[in-house]
Every structure is written in C-alpha cells, then in structure tokens.
Amino acid sequence: MNCIKCGSSQVHVIDTRAKGPRRIYRRRDCLACGYRWTTVELPAGDLRRAVDALNGLEERHGKKHTAKR
Template sequence: MNCPDCTHDRTRVIDTEARTGGTAVRRRRECRCCSFRFTTYERPAWDSLQVKKRDGALEPFDRAKLRAGIERAVEKRDVTDTTVTSLIDQVEATLQERETRLVSSNRIGELVSAQLREVDVVAYIRFVSVYKAFSDPEAFRRELDAVLDGTSGVDEGQSPQPTTETDNYHSDTTNP
C-alpha cells in the first residue's frame, strides 16, 4: 500500500476493525517513511454482480459510481459523509441479499431514492429528477407535490411501475 502523502511503498497496519456487519475491514495505516496516518477499507469484489443499464448495456457494479451520484444529490446539504456511506452500505447489502447477480439500474435507483427520501427530501428530489429523467415538467411537479404532501409519488389511481425483467433473473441464468 503506497502512502497517499509521500507515495512511499512501505506502510504498516496500526489497527484493524470489522465494519458493516463483517462485510468490510477498516485498517489504520502509518507510513514508515513520513509517519503519515491514513485509513483503508477492504471489501469483497463483486465481479459477478452486473448492472443492466436502460440502453441494455451490462457493466460491473461500481460502488464509487453509486457514491458519486449520491454525493451530487446531497451536495451543499446537511448530510454527513458517514450518512452517505451508511446509505451506500444499505443499498449494497440489499443487492447482496438478492438471488440474482443481474440487477437493473432502475432497481438501484429505486433503492437509493427510497433511502434518500428518509435522509433529506431535497436530496431525494435532486436524485429522482435525474434517475427518473423527467421529460415533462408536470411529471416533475407531481413528484414534488407528492413529497410535499407526504405521499409515495405514485398517483392513487395508478399502480407502481412494474419491475423490469432483469429483476426476475436468477443467478444461474446469468452465468455463461
């Protein structure tokens, strides 16, 4: 592990601690050259989890990409980095519990928006305005009205949008 301060390649582990229910390991490290201390996290690689995008393309799940989207939504809001990390951990844990290794980007968006709505409604509105890609100002207004009224955002006469077919795949169907 290279030191982020001086880039020296000799560091030592000072402290190790299990995080998020044993799915990650937090390590405090110290550079042997400049004594700079820093923290690293180890998480299992999700090589098998694939995200199906709206255009049908498949790409590996990327925690950093998920974090970037959430951080854009909470920018300049009173939401701590710890809260963002916790939200990402909850979404990731929900995805791990699924039987399938193929998940639609819409499902990830639903999970994030549900969590963000509990954390900060302004961040929620920012996130869904991109995630739902409103093409009609009235649709955006209905979503905003639903938040202000405290409802789910789905008109009472409508049923929620059905999940996409990728949410019904099983892990054995995604393996080559």
C-alpha cells in the same frame, strides 16, 4: 501499498477492525513521513455497487456538479 502522501512503500498496518460482516477498516502508518490514514476493504461485488451508485449520481447531476465534492 504506498503512502498516499509521500509515495513511500514503507507502510505498515497499525490497527484492523471488522465493521459488520463485509467491511474491514485498516489504520495504516507511513514509516518514512509518519502520515496515517484509513483504508476500507469491501468484497468486489459491494465495491462495484458503490461505484455504480456514484456513476449514477454523476450522470444525474453532471460531472461539473460532482467535481466540487
């Protein structure tokens, strides 16, 4: 994984936590710029349902409305 701020590949995980049986949160740190962020890992089926739910929201409200998020 690359840093979402500077693009460096020098990233390491500083903390990992399981929340519930199907979610893993990882706190990541960029060694190049020091930026920290959190990623969430979901099983592929859960991710597909989340994407489908968001797509349904866009279809109901239109892309112009959801672009303000």
